[in-house]
Amino acid sequence: MPEQLAFQSISDDRxxxxxxQAIxxxxxxxxxxxxxxERHRDAEFQVHCRGIPVLLLERRSQHLLLRVSLDATQRAPAVVRLRALLQWQLEPLDYLEQVLAGVPEPVLLDRVLQMFAGEVHEGVRCGVL
Known part of the structure; x- marks a missing residue:
């Protein structure tokens, strides 16, 4: 289950x-x-780590959705910095707007399961030479 955050809509230029920046x-x-x-040039792109999506940015009709895999810190630590860079430039929806947009909060159980899932195997990690 990815961690999802919703933000205010932005222009095509933005x-x-x-x-x-992602490229x-x-x-x-x-x-x-x-x-x-890239899924749709002006609507969605992803960053993959060895074929696994670790970050997605998607423009929807009313908001912008940023998803990051919950194992990103183990699988692709550098992508966490990219997420922070992107988030810093966006205006988040408030809690009620997020709920109305259907953006679920990460469930505590998902986070606990991730903690016990163990290390991501070295061969599938990114950023490690």
């Missing part, structure tokens, strides 16, 4: 800036296992 993130880490995957 989304393009965030997209460029730069991936390109600045050659041979570390990261891939930039």
């Amino acid at each position: 989304f393009s800036q965030l997209r460029r 730069q993130f991936v390109e600045s880490r050659p041979r570390q296992g990261f891939q930039f995957v």
Whole structure:
């Protein structure tokens, strides 16, 4: 279950800036296992770690959705910094707006299960040379 956060809608130009930052993130880490995957040019992109999505930014009609896998800190620690960079530039929806937008909070059980899931195998991690 990914951690999801919703933000205020943004312009096409603003989304393009965030997209460029994600591309730069991936390109600045050659041979570390990261891939930039674009679903819709002005609506959704993902950053994958060895084929596994670890970050997604999606424009929806009323808001922007940022998802990060709960195992990102083990699987791709550098992507946590990318998430922080993207979040810093966005205005979050307040709690009620998040609920109305259907963005679930990470369930405590999901976090507990992640803690006990163990280490991510070295061969599937990104950012480790």
